[in-house]
Amino acid sequence: MSESGDPMDVTNRVQLPESEGGQAEHEQGPRLAVRQSRDEPEVQREVVFDVRDVSNYYGDFRAVRNVTLPVFRNEITALIGPSGCGKTTFLRNLNRMNDLIEGARIEGELLYHGVDLYDPQVDPVEVRRRIGMVFQKPNPFPKSIYDNVAFGPRIAGFTGNMDDLVEESLHRAALWDEVKDKLKESGMALSGGQQQRLCIARAIATRPDVILMDEPCSALDPIATQRIEDLMLELKHRYSIVIVTHNMQQAARVSDRTAFFTVEVHEDSGQRTGTVVEYDKTETIFTNPSDKRTEDYVTGRFG
Amino acid sequence: MAGVSIEARPAGTSLSVSDLRLKMGRRRREGVVRRVFFAAALVSVLINVLIVVTLFDGTWDFLSRVELRLLWTDGWFPRRDMYDIRTIVAGTMVVAVVAMVVATPLGLGAAVYLAEYASRRARRWLKPILEVLAGIPSVVMGFFALIWISPNIMQSFFDAGLFSLGAAGIGVGILITPLVASVAEDAMFAVPGSLREASYGLGARKRATTIRVVFPAAVSGIVAALILGISRAIGETLVVAIAAGGTGGSLFTIDPRQQGQTMTAAMTALATGSDQVKGATLAFPSLFFVGALLFFMTLGLNVMSERFVRRVRKSY
Ligand SMILES: Nc1ncnc2c1ncn2[C@@H]1O[C@H](COP(=O)(O)OP(=O)(O)OP(=O)(O)O)[C@@H](O)[C@H]1O
Ligand SMILES: [Mg+2]
Numbered sequence: 001m002s003e004s005g006d007p008m009d010v011t012n013r014v015q016l017p018e019s020e021g022g023q024a025e026h027e028q029g030p031r032l033a034v035r036q037s038r039d040e041p042e043v044q045r046e047v048v049f050d051v052r053d054v055s056n057y058y059g060d061f062r063a064v065r066n067v068t069l070p071v072f073r074n075e076i077t078a079l080i081g082p083s084g085c086g087k088t089t090f091l092r093n094l095n096r097m098n099d100l101i102e103g104a105r106i107e108g109e110l111l112y113h114g115v116d117l118y119d120p121q122v123d124p125v126e127v128r129r130r131i132g133m134v135f136q137k138p139n140p141f142p143k144s145i146y147d148n149v150a151f152g153p154r155i156a157g158f159t160g161n162m163d164d165l166v167e168e169s170l171h172r173a174a175l176w177d178e179v180k181d182k183l184k185e186s187g188m189a190l191s192g193g194q195q196q197r198l199c200i201a202r203a204i205a206t207r208p209d210v211i212l213m214d215e216p217c218s219a220l221d222p223i224a225t226q227r228i229e230d231l232m233l234e235l236k237h238r239y240s241i242v243i244v245t246h247n248m249q250q251a252a253r254v255s256d257r258t259a260f261f262t263v264e265v266h267e268d269s270g271q272r273t274g275t276v277v278e279y280d281k282t283e284t285i286f287t288n289p290s291d292k293r294t295e296d297y298v299t300g301r302f303g
Numbered sequence: 304m305a306g307v308s309i310e311a312r313p314a315g316t317s318l319s320v321s322d323l324r325l326k327m328g329r330r331r332r333e334g335v336v337r338r339v340f341f342a343a344a345l346v347s348v349l350i351n352v353l354i355v356v357t358l359f360d361g362t363w364d365f366l367s368r369v370e371l372r373l374l375w376t377d378g379w380f381p382r383r384d385m386y387d388i389r390t391i392v393a394g395t396m397v398v399a400v401v402a403m404v405v406a407t408p409l410g411l412g413a414a415v416y417l418a419e420y421a422s423r424r425a426r427r428w429l430k431p432i433l434e435v436l437a438g439i440p441s442v443v444m445g446f447f448a449l450i451w452i453s454p455n456i457m458q459s460f461f462d463a464g465l466f467s468l469g470a471a472g473i474g475v476g477i478l479i480t481p482l483v484a485s486v487a488e489d490a491m492f493a494v495p496g497s498l499r500e501a502s503y504g505l506g507a508r509k510r511a512t513t514i515r516v517v518f519p520a521a522v523s524g525i526v527a528a529l530i531l532g533i534s535r536a537i538g539e540t541l542v543v544a545i546a547a548g549g550t551g552g553s554l555f556t557i558d559p560r561q562q563g564q565t566m567t568a569a570m571t572a573l574a575t576g577s578d579q580v581k582g583a584t585l586a587f588p589s590l591f592f593v594g595a596l597l598f599f600m601t602l603g604l605n606v607m608s609e610r611f612v613r614r615v616r617k618s619y
Binding site for chain 1: 422
């Protein structure tokens with residue numbers, strides 16, 4: 001899985017050199033490629049996903065149009081916006097989960113570490129092994145906690161020490177201490193928050209490069225939410241995370257960058273199409289957005 | 304009656320007990336309705352009790368008159384007062400086993416296809432067709448078993464005679480395939496899509512998802528489908544009566560190539576009179592005996608499948 005020519009192997013990539021001055025700009029997205037923070041030097045981050053003019057269709061219905069944005073490595077990228085604006089649809093592009101929906105279609109270009117994700121030669125199964133997903137509703141398998149975590153590695157033909165891998169994954173998902181004595185019990189018997197962390201552990205166990213999360217806390221209480229948020233901040237040192245959230249505070253608290261989606265209603269047909277209004281550093285989106293619609297949304301005047 | 308108002312009561316109107324009291328007329332009507340449904344339930348219970356009583360009464364009559372050694376002899380020949388239980392139980396088992404050998408792969412295969420592989424459009428067409436197939440009259444299947452399955456499969460590949468338990472078993476298997484497929488498909492279709500998504504999201508292919516996620520999650524329903532299939536195979540009568548060649552009696556055999564007799568077909572033969580001749584005085588009462596035997600076997604299977612079905616309902 002990690003022969004040297006593998007374009008998706010990111011483990012041995014060199015961090016790009018720091019750019020000089022504050023004016024360094026990414027070719028595609030002005031301002032965005034530069035991480036600016038008062039106490040951190042500006043670093044040009046490696047691009048994980050380069051999304052170029054992507055649109056999504058369900059049959060004839062265009063759900064999302066013309067999204068262009070880069071997603072950076074070791075960052076948490078938040079997708080926010082009103083219900084039905086296509087956040088889930090867009091997120092599921094990133095690991096080709098939309099392939100599973102009959103009639104779903106994508107247009108545009110989506111590069112993952114420079115590789116076209118939708119190239120006919122790309123195997124979506126390989127993509128999903130590198131880009132894990134955590135869903136809105138915790139969905140553990142009706143199997144033991146152990147078997148839940150071991151599921152991904154097993155189907156991928158993992159031959160190492162499974163016990164260690166399971167333990168390590170549960171540790172990283174901050175669940176180990178709570179379940180270490182009952183690994184053989186059903187994952188469905190856990191609380192909602194524990195189930196969601198189990199799902200995160202399950203996703204981590206395949207040793208992904210990116211974790212996609214679709215409203216991972218919406219079914220959880222504030223304490224469980226807090227734990228997942230802490231976990232995300234911990235995980236971003238190893239992984240890149242893209243998260244959909246309806247919770248503005250959550251986006252502000254955890255994410256480095258935020259994309260604001262909105263729905264445009266077509267005048268004649270009444271078709272509702274989602275698109276990105278603004279994409280920037282989270283701080284900018286929440287304190288100094290450049291689009292009026294973003295400002296209305298983040299200040300609670302809309303949605 | 305005035306339209307129902309959804310407006311709140313005007314402030315100040317106080318609520319009194321009489322507003323909430325159950326009106327007498329309504330109470331009486333509820334009582335009548337309750338009694339009507341209770342009577343319906345009671346009648347169906349009584350009918351079942353009557354059936355069981357009749358069955359056991361006849362069985363007692365038979366057992367008290369028959370020479371017990373005739374229950375364990377060379378074959379089932381009611382005309383000669385030979386009532387070997389082994390023969391018809393073995394015949395029933397052979398037919399059921401052959402039927403399940405046919406129906407398990409076909410039925411589960413069809414179920415997996417419909418639940419996991421078929422496009423929504425294909426499923427919309429195929430599911431009703433499956434249900435129509437489930438309604439093929441068994442007498443039609445009996446003739447099909449005799450005039451097609453027997454010569455083309457049993458005779459040409461297995462060197463069997465025209466009548467054989469195997470031909471009947473294959474016919475029964477085809478007959479119950481839609482039932483097995485339909486119940487198993489329901490169980491697999493009921494597995495939440497979120498589990499499939501979880502599986503695909505972890506990089507599982509369709510086959511791994513089906514085998515490792517959908518099958519285990521639906522296992523109780525799948526087992527229930529198989530037990531229902533066996534139960535139906537044991538209860539199937541006409542296919543066996545036509546294609547197995549047991550009318551008039553049969554020697555004990557467990558070889559599907561031989562002709563044989565099953566419990567249900569034996570009962571048919573007894574009831575329609577073809578196995579009753581003057582002098583064989585016990586032939587008619589033996590009908591009840593076989594019936595009671597069958598009753599217990601199917602009862603046991605149904606209780607088992609009921610348990611599995613209940614487990615399926617509990618798991619989500
Ligand atoms: N499987 C599907 N088939 C057809 N249309 C779909 C499908 N999934 C989503 N849509 C449509 O695409 C649009 C975007 O939906 P999507 O679920 O991506 O929105 P969202 O931003 O995630 O909303 P929410 O915040 O409510 O989760 C909606 O109009 C929705 O009705
Ligand atoms: Mg959504």
